[in-house]
Amino acid sequence: MAPGLAETVTPEALANAAKTAAADLGFEACGITDLAPSAAAAALDRWLFAGHQGEMRYMERQAPVRREPSRAWPDARSAVVVLHNYYQRDAEPAPGRGRVARYALGDDYHDVMRRKLEQIGAGLVGTAGAGRFRAYADAGPLPERELAWRAGLGWVAKNTMLISPLLGSYTFIGVLLTDLVLAHDAPFEADRCGTCRRCLDACPTEAFPAPRVLDATRCISYLTIEARGPVPEPIKPTMGDWLFGCDVCQEVCPWNVRFAVETAEPRYRARPKTEWPTLQELAAMTEREFDVVLGATALVRPGRAGVARNAAVVIENTRARGAAECPAA
Numbered sequence: 001m002a003p004g005l006a007e008t009v010t011p012e013a014l015a016n017a018a019k020t021a022a023a024d025l026g027f028e029a030c031g032i033t034d035l036a037p038s039a040a041a042a043a044l045d046r047w048l049f050a051g052h053q054g055e056m057r058y059m060e061r062q063a064p065v066r067r068e069p070s071r072a073w074p075d076a077r078s079a080v081v082v083l084h085n086y087y088q089r090d091a092e093p094a095p096g097r098g099r100v101a102r103y104a105l106g107d108d109y110h111d112v113m114r115r116k117l118e119q120i121g122a123g124l125v126g127t128a129g130a131g132r133f134r135a136y137a138d139a140g141p142l143p144e145r146e147l148a149w150r151a152g153l154g155w156v157a158k159n160t161m162l163i164s165p166l167l168g169s170y171t172f173i174g175v176l177l178t179d180l181v182l183a184h185d186a187p188f189e190a191d192r193c194g195t196c197r198r199c200l201d202a203c204p205t206e207a208f209p210a211p212r213v214l215d216a217t218r219c220i221s222y223l224t225i226e227a228r229g230p231v232p233e234p235i236k237p238t239m240g241d242w243l244f245g246c247d248v249c250q251e252v253c254p255w256n257v258r259f260a261v262e263t264a265e266p267r268y269r270a271r272p273k274t275e276w277p278t279l280q281e282l283a284a285m286t287e288r289e290f291d292v293v294l295g296a297t298a299l300v301r302p303g304r305a306g307v308a309r310n311a312a313v314v315i316e317n318t319r320a321r322g323a324a325e326c327p328a329a
């Protein structure tokens with residue numbers, strides 16, 4: 001960092017500047033932490049050893065950085081962590097259509113989050129007269145839920161989600177690393193799940209071998225977004241109408257039932273093309289049609305082939321349900 005104004009601005013003033021900028025940009029919560037080694041490194045190692053990451057080889061490659069977040073950028077001195085609410089009520093299901101998880105209904109959140117985080121970074125540079133930053137939202141090696149917990153924003157719940165006591169869990173987490181020293185917040189101390197286990201019992205694929213441990217290879221989110229191969233036969237019927245992602249372990253959580261409010265970010269609102277899309281159309285799309293219709297949404301992650309695979313499973317499930325309800329079908 002170049003010497004100058006940065007040395008005269010206090011860590012508290014810098015923290016206030018970051019939090020004010022975050023609020024002005026529409027982030028509902030913001031906290032600050034350091035880059036100390038992960039307190040959950042052993043849990044990550046057990047998770048990887050058990051093979052719960054499935055085909056997500058990047059989780060193995062990125063493990064050294066998740067264990068020691070400072071490796072992401074050795075110059076980093078502070079992590080500004082933000083939450084952005086994306087909740088919206090689900091539209092009514094319609095025959096022949098598939099359900100998309102709420103986080104993917106609007107524009108691709110990676111872009112929205114990154115641009116806003118970069119604005120906070122630029123604001124800090126303006127305040128301090130120096131400083132550099134790096135922005136992360138989902139697409140990097142940082143342990144984002146743990147950083148959010150350490151920054152005081154909420155607790156890591158039994159469904160593994162970071163729950164904010166003010167917002168629930170329908171939030172994206174964003175992290176801005178900066179080489180400036182900002183005043184840090186205290187970790188969120190409480191575990192507010194108590195004796196509840198609704199999420200564990202509601203998961204349609206029984207993907208939680210224990211509280212706070214998710215076997216991704218059984219999770220609908222993984223199977224419809226990350227996995228490249230076919231969905232295992234025994235899991236197919238339990239996927240119901242989930243075409244992309246899954247929200248069940250969040251929908252049943254009392255913290256969401258009570259505190260989730262509609263997102264104020266217009267770019268997260270459902271697009272006609274992502275809200276209960278027509279399955280037959282998806283299954284028959286060419287690559288070019290897929291790019292035109294679903295480009296700039298999170299559905300690009302599994303690509304046309306992945307979405308067509310998912311659509312075929314939902315079509316199968318819908319037919320099976322129809323046959324069960326109507327013996328003449």
Ligand code: B12
Pocket residue numbers: 038039040041043044047056059101102103137138139140141142143144145146149156159160161162163169170171172173174212214216219221222225226244245246247249
């Ligand atoms: C890989 C991944 C997945 C995988 C695996 C999920 C998982 N639970 O591990 C799959 C594809 C299944 C997935 C699904 C979803 N994901 Co995802 N995913 C990630 C990613 C890239 C890494 C997560 C990870 O490190 N997993 C490995 C496990 C071992 O780590 P972990 O779940 O963070 O658990 C740690 C803690 O639980 C800790 N721990 C255990 N007990 C305790 C106790 C305390 C006190 C503490 C501090 C820590 C702790 O130990 C673990 C090791 O570090 C992050 C982004 C990122 N870079 O962090 C997004 C992220 C976690 N996903 C996110 C979202 C939105 C989702 C979905 C809701 C999408 C959807 N609707 O379909 C689902 C939710 C499913 C679920 N219940 O987790 C958000 C979560 C936001 C939030 N508020 O929590 C993230 C943070 C992306 C973002 N930037 O917003 N995801």
Ligand code: SF4
Pocket residue numbers: 202203204205206207208214218219220221245246247248249250
């Ligand atoms: S996202 Fe769905 S399948 Fe995955 S753990 Fe939660 S409820 Fe289970």
Ligand code: SF4
Pocket residue numbers: 157158159192193194196197198199200252253254255
């Ligand atoms: S449903 Fe209950 S156990 Fe699960 S995350 Fe919410 S409060 Fe915790």
